[in-house]
Amino acid sequence: MPRPIQAHIDQSALEHNLQVARRTSSSRIMAAIKADGYGHGLLRVAEALGEADGFALLDIEDAIRLREAGFGQVILLLEGVFSAEDLALVAEHELACVIHNPEQIALLDGYQGRGTLDIWLKVNTGMNRLGFSPQQIPQVMEQLQRHRAVREITLMTHFANADEPRGIAEPLALFNDVAGSYRVPRSLANSAALLRYPETHGDWVRPGIMLYGSSPFADVSAQQIGLKPAMTLSSQLISAREIRAGEEVGYGATFRAQHNMRIGIVTCGYADGYPRHAPNGTPVMVDGQRTKTVGRVSMDMLCVDLSDIPQAQVGARAVLWGDGMPIDEVARAAGTVSYELMCALTSRVQVV
Ligand SMILES: *Cc1c(COP(=O)(O)O)cnc(C)c1O
Numbered sequence: 512m513p514r515p516i517q518a519h520i521d522q523s524a525l526e527h528n529l530q531v532a533r534r535t536s537s538s539r540i541m542a543a544i545k546a547d548g549y550g551h552g553l554l555r556v557a558e559a560l561g562e563a564d565g566f567a568l569l570d571i572e573d574a575i576r577l578r579e580a581g582f583g584q585v586i587l588l589l590e591g592v593f594s595a596e597d598l599a600l601v602a603e604h605e606l607a608c609v610i611h612n613p614e615q616i617a618l619l620d621g622y623q624g625r626g627t628l629d630i631w632l633k634v635n636t637g638m639n640r641l642g643f644s645p646q647q648i649p650q651v652m653e654q655l656q657r658h659r660a661v662r663e664i665t666l667m668t669h670f671a672n673a674d675e676p677r678g679i680a681e682p683l684a685l686f687n688d689v690a691g692s693y694r695v696p697r698s699l700a701n702s703a704a705l706l707r708y709p710e711t712h713g714d715w716v717r718p719g720i721m722l723y724g725s726s727p728f729a730d731v732s733a734q735q736i737g738l739k740p741a742m743t744l745s746s747q748l749i750s751a752r753e754i755r756a757g758e759e760v761g762y763g764a765t766f767r768a769q770h771n772m773r774i775g776i777v778t779c780g781y782a783d784g785y786p787r788h789a790p791n792g793t794p795v796m797v798d799g800q801r802t803k804t805v806g807r808v809s810m811d812m813l814c815v816d817l818s819d820i821p822q823a824q825v826g827a828r829a830v831l832w833g834d835g836m837p838i839d840e841v842a843r844a845a846g847t848v849s850y851e852l853m854c855a856l857t858s859r860v861q862v863v
Contacts, residue, residue: 516746516779517861519833520551524739525559528722531737536705538712541565541587541698543719547573550853551723551742552862557582559741560722567717571597571606578604587631590641591615595622602626609633609667611641616651619660627662630655631698634689636682638671645689652693665696665715673703674727679711703727706736725849726839733837742853743833744785744860748797748825750776751817760814761806766791773817777829780811784855785831789813789845796830798823 532540542563543549548556553573557566557580565585568574574586591609592598598618601608607629610616619628632655635642643651648666655661668686670679683699690697697713702721704711707728720726724740726733733740753773760766760774775797781787785808793804795813797820806814817823832838838849845852856862 513861514746514778514859516744516783517863518550518856519743519745519863520555521739521741521743521834522555522559524724524741525551525556525722526562527739528724528741529560529562532705532716532718532721536700536709536712536716538700538714538716539564541567541585541715541717542722543567543589543701543717545569545589545719546854549719549723549850550856553577554580555862565607565715571600574606575600575604578606585629592618594618598622598628599624602628607631607665609641610655611643616654619655619658622660624660626660628660629663629665630661631665631667634666634668634686636668636670636685638669638682640669642668645685648689649692663696664693665698666690666693667698667715670699670701670704670711673701673708673711674729679704679708683708683711701727720850723849723853724838725853729843733839740833740838742838742856744779744783744831744856745833746777746779746829746831748775748815748823748827748829749778749812751823751825759806762809763807766806766814773821774805775815775817775823775827775829776812777815777831778811779813779829779831780809782810782857783860784852784857785813786845786847786852786855788847789841793844794836794840796836798827798829799835801836 540563542560544556544566545568547553567587567589586606588608602624609631611633633642673679698715700711700716702718705716705718724738754768756770758768779785787808800820802816805816830836832841842849
């Protein structure tokens, strides 16, 4: 029998969360499914989100896999192409690609094929990761609009602070300033902007994290937004014991019992993708009841406080995150974000 840890993917939750996005915005929806569908499985996610108008990801191999599986939607490569060979594949499989630097324009110039390409031209509005500055856009647009290899151009940007109090006002103004001169489709919004700033919706919204049932905001829960968790990581107790006041737990003895107590060992550790940095007190659910981790997370195991769950015996179910145990709470306790937890699941975790 395999080790009892598993990630359960709820496809109806993905469908439900897509409907939440639909109700919030009338723009076309480009579902962000990079990083293997945020760790949920590329094809599994694409199938559940089959009603989306497009898919955004990074690897051209994944994009081709989607095409070959019969997905006819727009499939956008978020970092564009890395070589002339990529460009030929983009044309062959009718993919769309971001253009974010002059090197990619040079690749376009060298493109010898007959096909034409749909380009998403990226404007850097302050994130300073990818894209052309607003000042460069007129010249680049001029070049692309008369380019023999270019079919449709969409103008896009990506917000650095849509989930933060600082918001989107500045970058939105910068973007609208340059995009205003062109009659082309626009795309700006990630999940946070989709949910909070209708003025950013444009022609295409690009939700990611919300589709997986996690809140992009620190101060609003997924439940408050009406989202359902798509991934539930669960495992089982494989040991339970009484320890006495003063006894310690785990590597480095980071936990010392204040009183006699009962603890349990869950077969789930950092080699499964559970964050090693999750401190004492990280929330976890055992046998349907909330409790906390104790001691340091090790490679294959973590320990939980069973003081208030006397009925929990070896074999009891532990939910690390997902159904009944919001991933956002676990992420906050571990000093990270749900995105990282979802993507960190390792291949030894059985996905069902
Ligand atoms: C990942 C990504 C998104 C989705 O972001 P979420 O915060 O997960 O909604 C949107 N746009 C771009 C360019 C991305 O890389």
